[in-house]
Structure formats: C-alpha cells, structure tokens
Amino acid sequence: MDKNTGRFALLRQLLADGVTSLFGNPGSSEQNLLDALRDEEFQSIRYYLSLHEGTAVAMADAYARALRTPAVVQLHSYAGLANGLGMMYYARRGYTPLVVVAGEAGLRYEALDGQMAADLVTMAKPFVKSDHNGPCAWRVVDSGSLLRLLRRAFKAAATPPMGPVLLVLPMDVLDQPNTEPIVATRPVYSRIAPDAGVIGNAARLLSGAKNPLVLMGDGIAASNAQDELVAVAERLGAVVWGANCSEVNMPASHPLFAGYGGHMFGEVSRKYTALADAVLICGTTVMPEVFPSIEGIFAADARIVQFDLNTSEIAKNFPVTVGALADPKPALGMLATALDDVMGAAEKKEAGERIRRIEAQKRGEREQLRASDAAVRDRTPLRASRFFEDLAGRVPDDALIFDEALTHSPELLRTLPQDKPGTYFQTRAGMLGTGLPGGLGLKVAHPDRVVVSVVGDGGSMQTIQALSTAARHNIGTKFVVCNNRSYRILKYNLRQYWKDHNQPTDQAFPDAFDLARPILRFDTLAQGQGVDAVRVEKPEEIAPALDRAFGDDRPFLIDVVLDSGL
Ligand SMILES: Cc1ncc(C[n+]2csc(CCOP(=O)(O)OP(=O)(O)O)c2C)c(N)n1
Ligand SMILES: [Mg+2]
Numbered sequence: 207m208d209k210n211t212g213r214f215a216l217l218r219q220l221l222a223d224g225v226t227s228l229f230g231n232p233g234s235s236e237q238n239l240l241d242a243l244r245d246e247e248f249q250s251i252r253y254y255l256s257l258h259e260g261t262a263v264a265m266a267d268a269y270a271r272a273l274r275t276p277a278v279v280q281l282h283s284y285a286g287l288a289n290g291l292g293m294m295y296y297a298r299r300g301y302t303p304l305v306v307v308a309g310e311a312g313l314r315y316e317a318l319d320g321q322m323a324a325d326l327v328t329m330a331k332p333f334v335k336s337d338h339n340g341p342c343a344w345r346v347v348d349s350g351s352l353l354r355l356l357r358r359a360f361k362a363a364a365t366p367p368m369g370p371v372l373l374v375l376p377m378d379v380l381d382q383p384n385t386e387p388i389v390a391t392r393p394v395y396s397r398i399a400p401d402a403g404v405i406g407n408a409a410r411l412l413s414g415a416k417n418p419l420v421l422m423g424d425g426i427a428a429s430n431a432q433d434e435l436v437a438v439a440e441r442l443g444a445v446v447w448g449a450n451c452s453e454v455n456m457p458a459s460h461p462l463f464a465g466y467g468g469h470m471f472g473e474v475s476r477k478y479t480a481l482a483d484a485v486l487i488c489g490t491t492v493m494p495e496v497f498p499s500i501e502g503i504f505a506a507d508a509r510i511v512q513f514d515l516n517t518s519e520i521a522k523n524f525p526v527t528v529g530a531l532a533d534p535k536p537a538l539g540m541l542a543t544a545l546d547d548v549m550g551a552a553e554k555k556e557a558g559e560r561i562r563r564i565e566a567q568k569r570g571e572r573e574q575l576r577a578s579d580a581a582v583r584d585r586t587p588l589r590a591s592r593f594f595e596d597l598a599g600r601v602p603d604d605a606l607i608f609d610e611a612l613t614h615s616p617e618l619l620r621t622l623p624q625d626k627p628g629t630y631f632q633t634r635a636g637m638l639g640t641g642l643p644g645g646l647g648l649k650v651a652h653p654d655r656v657v658v659s660v661v662g663d664g665g666s667m668q669t670i671q672a673l674s675t676a677a678r679h680n681i682g683t684k685f686v687v688c689n690n691r692s693y694r695i696l697k698y699n700l701r702q703y704w705k706d707h708n709q710p711t712d713q714a715f716p717d718a719f720d721l722a723r724p725i726l727r728f729d730t731l732a733q734g735q736g737v738d739a740v741r742v743e744k745p746e747e748i749a750p751a752l753d754r755a756f757g758d759d760r761p762f763l764i765d766v767v768l769d770s771g772l
Contacts, residue, residue: 208383212352213242215384216375219353220251222390223360225278227650228253229266233282235322235377236309254650254679257671259286261643263293263370264669267302268608268640268647271453271631274428276303276363277647283310284324287372292637294333297370299635300452301428301516303363304370305356306330312378313347326374335369337362342371349382353389360391366533367516368428396515399536402544408486408528409544411509413553415484418442423450423468424634425489425514426534432456432627434538438486441545443557445564447478450494452632457625461565466619466632470699472499479503486541487512487526489534491519496636513537575620584745587769590614590688594621596748597658597686600756604629605656606648610641612662613694614768622658639668645683646676653682656756660686663721663728664693670731676761677736684755685732685763690770691722697772728765739763 216239220228228251232240243253256262259281266277281287287308297304308326315323331341342362346352352375359373399405412418420442426435432455439446439462446456449468456463467475468490476499479485485508492512493503503524504510512520513532520529530537549557579591590611598621601607610633611618624630631648633640645659666687676683696719704711732739740751742764755762 209245210383210385212349212380212382212384213239214245214247215353215386215388216356216380217242217248217251218388219356220278221248222388224275226250226252227269228278228280229256229262229269229647230254230280231256231259231262231282231286232280233286233309235283235311236280236375238377238380239280239309239375252679254646254675256643256675258669259289260293260639261669261672261675263290263297263304263306264640264643265647265650265672265675266304267293267297267300268631268644269651270302270304270647271300272606272628272648272651276305276360279304279306281306281308283308283322284326284329285322287326287329291330291333293640294330294370296635296637296640298333298335300424301366301368302370303368305359305363306370306372307375308372309375309377311376313376314378327372330372333370334372335362335367337365342369343374344372345374346376346379349379349384350386352379352384353386357389357391361394365394366396366428397533397536398515398531399540400513400530400532402540404528404530405537405540405544406548408511408530409541409548411511411527412442412484412486413545413549415442415444415482415509416556417482418444418484418486419478419482420444420446421449421479421485421487421490421492422446422455423448423490423494424453424455426455427453427627429489429515429534430627431489431534431538434535434542435488436460436462437542438538438545440561441542441549441557442486443560443564444486445478447475448490449475449492450490450634452634454624454627454630455489458619459625461561461568464568468494470495471497471702472503475499476503480505482508484509485511487514488538489514492523572620579617579620585769586744588743588745588766589617590766590768591617591620592745593686593742593748593766594618596752598622600752601658602656605658606652607631608641608644608648608657608659609633610644610662610665611660611688612665613690613698614660614662614688618660633665638665641665642669642672642685643675645685646672646681649681649683657683658686659683660688662694663687663689663691663726666728667726671735673732673737673761673763674735681761682759683761685737685761687728687763687765688768689726689728689765690768691720691725692770693719693721694770694772701772728763732763732765737761737763739765741765741767743767
C-alpha cells in the first residue's frame with residue numbers, strides 16, 4: 207500500500223497540528239480517509255463516532271471551547287454537511303474554532319451529477335466564519351494544495367474572530383500522491399491593544415461616571431481576561447452584566463457580577479443599560495437578545511467605550527464614543543492602570559461606596575431567592591432548585607458544567623459554582639440540543655475531571671443519540687435531564703407576547719408546546735443506548751441517584767421529573 211498519498215498526508219498534518227480527537231459520522235466518500243486512520247502511525251488520534259452530525263459538531267464545539275484549540279469534525283458529503291450546518295452556525299455565533307472536513311465522491315465524477323453531488327462550499331457559506339477574503343470554505347481540487355488548504359483552514363479557524371471553517375475533500379484527490387511538506391500551522395499573533403492615547407481617552411470617559419456599567423461576553427473568556435475585567439470593574443465600581451455571556455467571563459460570586467443577561471427580551475436588559483451614564487462594552491455584541499430593543503438602549507448622553515477583536519461588532523447597532531480593535535486582556539489591563547492614574551481620590555471613594563451598595567443589594571436578592579427555594583424544598587413534583595442543591599454537594603470546585611437547563615438555568619446558577627475560568631458553559635446563540643453532546647465534548651477535553659451536563663427534556667431529544675457515543679467511548683459525563691414535559695420556555699415567551707399585545711394571559715398554550723404525550727422516559731432512552739440511568743421523582747430518591755451517578759467514572763443519566771408549572 208502506498209502511504210505517500212493525500213489521505214496519509216492529511217492525517218500526518220493533523221498529527222503535526224497536535225490533533226488527538228476527531229468527531230464525525232462517516233460515509234463511503236470518506237472511506238479511504240477512515241481506512242488510513244487505522245494505520246499504526248495515527249493511533250494517537252481517536253475518532254469519536256456520533257450517530258448524527260449535529261451531535262458531532264456540538265461535541266467538537268464544546269471540546270474546542272474547553273481547550274481553546276480548533277477541533278476537527280468529519281462529515282459526509284451534502285447530506286452529512288446539511289445535518290451539521292445548524293450546529294456550525296452555533297459555533298460561528300459563539301466564535302468556536304472548528305475545522306470541518308466533508309468528503310465527496312471525487313473530482314472525476316464532476317460532470318456526472320451523481321447521487322450525492324452538491325456544491326458543498328456554496329452550501330456552507332452562510333454557516334462558516336467569513337474573513338476579509340470571504341466565507342472560509344474551500345474545496346481541494348489538486349493534490350499539490352491539500353495541506354496548503356488544510357493549514358489555511360486551521361489558521362483561519364483559530365485567528366480571531368475565530369469560527370468554523372469548511373474544507374471539502376474529493377475522495378480521488380486524497381488517493382493521489384502527495385509530496386507537500388508537513389509543517390505545523392502557526393497561530394497568527396493577535397494580542398493587540400489600543401495605543402496609550404486611546405486607552406487614556408477611554409479611562410477619562412469612564413472615570414467620572416456616577417452609574418457605570420460594564421457589558422461583557424465570551425470574548426473575555428476567550429482572551430483569558432477575567433482578572434483584567436475584574437480590575438476595571440472594581441476601579442470603576444461598575445456593575446457587570448453579561449450579554450452573550452455563556453462562560454465564566456468573571457467569577458459569578460463577585461459582588462459586581464449581576465448576571466447572564468441578553469437572552470430573550472430587550473425590555474429586560476434596557477432596564478439596566480439605559481440607566482448608565484458610562485458604558486464599557488467588551489467581548490460581546492450589543493444587544494444579543496432574540497427580541498432586542500430597537501432604540502433607547504443607552505441614555506442619549508451616555509459615554510460608550512467598546513473594545514473588541516471583531517471590529518464588525520463595534521458600533522454595529524448603536525453609536526459609540528470610543529471604539530477600538532482590542533484583545534480584552536492587554537486592553538483591559540492597560541485600562542485598569544490608566545484608571546488608577548486618571549481617577550481622583552473622590553472618584554475612587556465613590557467607586558468603593560458603589561461596590562458596597564451593589565454587594566448589599568446582590569446579597570439581599572440572593573437571600574430572597576434562597577428563601578423561596580427553601581419554601582419548596584421538599585415538594586413533589588420536585589423543584590429543580592432542590593435537585594441542584596443536592597447535586598452541588600457532590601460536585602467538586604473544578605468540575606465542568608454544561609448548562610442547557612433553559613428555564614431551570616436560573617436555579618442552577620444559584621447553586622452550582624461558576625467562579626473558575628473554563629468550568630461553566632452554556633448553550634449559546636439560542637441553539638437547542640447542545641447539552642448532551644456538549645457534556646461529551648467537555649469530558650473528552652478533560653477526562654480526569656468531573657463533568658455534569660444539565661439539559662431540558664426538549665433539548666435532549668434533539669441530540670438524544672449522543673448517549674450512544676457516551677457508552678461506546680465510555681465518556682463518563684453525568685447527565686441530568688430536567689423533565690418538565692414541556693417546551694416550557696416557549697410558554698413563558700408566548701405569555702409575554704400576550705401581555706405585550708394586551709391579550710388575556712390565562713389562555714391555553716399551543717398543543718405543540720407540550721411534551722407530555724407520549725411520556726418521555728429518559729432513563730430507558732439512556733439504557734437502550736448503553737448508558738446506566740435512573741428516574742427521580744421524589745426528594746428522597748435524589749441522594750441514592752447521586753450516589754450511583756458519582757460512584758464511578760462511567761456515563762450516567764438522571765431523569766428528574768420536575769414540576770411543569772410556570
Ligand atoms: C434547533 C432549535 N429548534 C427549536 C428551537 C426553539 N426552541 C427554543 S427553546 C425550545 C424548547 C426547549 O425545551 P426544553 O429543552 O425542554 O427546556 P424548557 O423550556 O422546558 O426549560 C425550543 C423548541 C431552537 N431554539 N433551536
Ligand atoms: Mg422542558
């Protein structure tokens with residue numbers, strides 16, 4: 207067998223780029239690649255089989271988020287690519303670096319328009335990252351440029367603003383001799399900060415504020431800038447709200463962290479954005495809600511500073527006073543120092559007083575919520591807060607959590623730790639079905655740590671076959687399904703719509719919002735795919751279920767039957 211062909215060269219390039227995991231679902235147009243992968247030379251690369259492409263991409267997304275490195279996904283021709291596109295768009299909106307390779311029959315069949323023929327590059331264009339040269343989707347048409355394009359794909363995926371890219375691999379190109387050199391792909395250095403003049407200007411604009419606000423998102427975590435963000439917020443005495451915030455961008459227990467905003471209704475976030483007289487926006491889009499406010503987000507005379515590595519986001523929807531291309535870590539570090547210089551003693555004192563006021567308010571709100579949780583602690587049907595409280599007692603500080611609990615997420619956020627960078631991940635960009643595969647991707651990335659994935663019943667059905675991947679590869683994620691027998695969030699949102707349109711709020715919800723018919727048993731759905739599971743319906747069943755879940759490092763699922771009320 208000739209090992210100097212494209213398929214072997216491609217795998218050698220993956221080795222050179224440190225790839226140890228492939229996520230995918232195979233077809234016959236990738237058979238030569240998977241055949242080569244069996245070779246002794248590539249034993250350090252593990253192929254994680256997903257039984258649906260959406261699951262493969264979502265697993266890769268979480269893996270890449272956890273390790274901050276591009277993950278590689280293999281899809282099959284138009285059919286496999288099409289199944290993966292939704293999750294690729296999710297990765298695009300989340301800036302996750304993914305290299306997606308899709309096989310196709312071969313260039314020699316181009317004129318025949320065979321069974322699986324399609325223009326994969328065109329199909330993928332809206333779903334991949336774009337850079338100045340256009341959408342990052344390419345097709346290899348000559349063996350002399352296979353590795354050139356593969357390296358370009360890695361570089362493009364990992365260069366901020368990061369995102370998914372596509373490389374189409376005609377099968378016959380991979381069978382041709384390949385003599386390209388194997389050279390590791392080098393990252394593009396992007397720790398860029400504005401010059402001192404811009405930083406000084408930003409510091410002056412923010413420093414005199416009586417009611418400063420920081421809006422931040424996952425760009426902070428991507429830059430590992432949590433400490434610098436805290437330093438700026440503390441100097442300003444500014445409350446910090448997340449917007450597109452689905453990771454630990456700041457320790458959640460910090461007194462100035464107000465919460466994960468920006469999900470559904472702009473009216474909710476406008477309550478705090480419009481109050482501010484100075485706003486620092488960093489590492490997020492403004493505003494990310496499904497139904498954002500069209501106007502009046504910021505006070506007319508508010509001073510707005512926006513730093514981002516994606517200049518498209520700067521002043522995209524609203525004017526800013528100062529906008530700058532900036533990596534959050536160096537930029538916020540410089541800003542904190544500049545604020546020390548610019549702020550007078552009186553301003554520093556006021557900032558300190560604001561921190562104490564915000565801290566007291568946060569403590570008060572927290573105590574109220576704790577009290578309301580305590581009041582329903584022993585109820586049946588179970589309340590999620592009770593289950594999460596008991597779960598928190600079993601979860602070590604450095605555990606990784608994937609949170610797709612949706613309407614039960616607020617209860618989860620009150621109980622589980624989200625303080626250590628890189629330990630807490632939520633679904634983003636409104637994507638459903640990311641929780642089960644997300645928990646798998648985190649565990650593949652960190653096999654020695656406890657990983658818990660908390661998902662809704664609706665979300666988990668989208669990618670339920672992820673459980674078979676857990677069993678097949680013995681990926682020891684612990685899954686919790688919040689079984690409220692409904693698309694509960696859709697009910698909340700329709701109720702809000704009724705309110706906004708002055709309609710009665712006690713009407714019947716559309717039948718399609720209910721999942722009670724048939725009763726979905728996630729314990730047996732898991733067992734049928736080789737994952738041990740238990741159903742929990744009463745408070746006294748929680749502890750034994752957790753004992754079983756955390757008794758070993760194998761995958762386990764708890765189907766928690768919850769109150770479905772609003
Ligand atoms: C792929 C996809 N399909 C549909 C939706 C619309 N959607 C958003 S949330 C939701 C229901 C989620 O239900 P569940 O996971 O049970 O959480 P709950 O609302 O009950 O807390 C649906 C259908 C979506 N966001 N993404
Ligand atoms: Mg539900």
